Amino acid sequence: MVKVALLFQGEKDFYISKKVLKAIITDYTSIDRDTGKEVNIVLKEVRDLSLRGFPKNNPRIRSEGKGKAKTKGAYRVWVNGNLRIAGFYEDKKFIGIDYYIKKSQHNTKKQVKALEKVAKIKRNKDWIIVDRDKL
Numbered sequence: 001m002v003k004v005a006l007l008f009q010g011e012k013d014f015y016i017s018k019k020v021l022k023a024i025i026t027d028y029t030s031i032d033r034d035t036g037k038e039v040n041i042v043l044k045e046v047r048d049l050s051l052r053g054f055p056k057n058n059p060r061i062r063s064e065g066k067g068k069a070k071t072k073g074a075y076r077v078w079v080n081g082n083l084r085i086a087g088f089y090e091d092k093k094f095i096g097i098d099y100y101i102k103k104s105q106h107n108t109k110k111q112v113k114a115l116e117k118v119a120k121i122k123r124n125k126d127w128i129i130v131d132r133d134k135l
Contacts, residue, residue: 001126001128002126003127003128003129003130003134003135004016004095005021005130007132008047008051010052011053011054012054012089012092012094013092014046014054016096017097018135020096020097021135023099024040024042028040028080042079042080046085046096049077054089060077060078060079061076061078062075063075064076064086070116070120071119073118074087074115074116074118075094082101082103083101085099086114087118088118097117097127098117098118
């Protein structure tokens with residue numbers, strides 16, 4: 001069972017697993033040279049996508065299941081350079097389960113496995129919403 005917690009509320013609420021949250025916070029937080037404040041461009045991008053409802057017609061969001069039974073229902077969201085968040089839609093939610101760094105035009109076997117895992121979690125309803133402090 002994968003635990004997910006609400007990160008942002010919007011037209012579609014964005015729920016995120018501990019794995020994705022840790023990667024975003026650890027790898028994408030930096031100090032702004034002008035203000036000296038912490039900034040995280042990835043959090044800003046996913047907040048904006050959440051407010052707009054993670055529209056499927058956005059070029060940053062791609063279905064990975066077209067014609068592929070094992071990845072049916074999985075989507076990847078392109079944020080900040082090479083980072084991809086793998087997740088799925090459920091009612092008025094987008095659930096981010098996994099992530100990977102895209103280094104070439106085609107998905108590697110490891111990236112396909114991540115997408116297959118996400119699709120399986122969706123199919124089996126193998127996820128649960130928890131409070132963020134319980135992730």
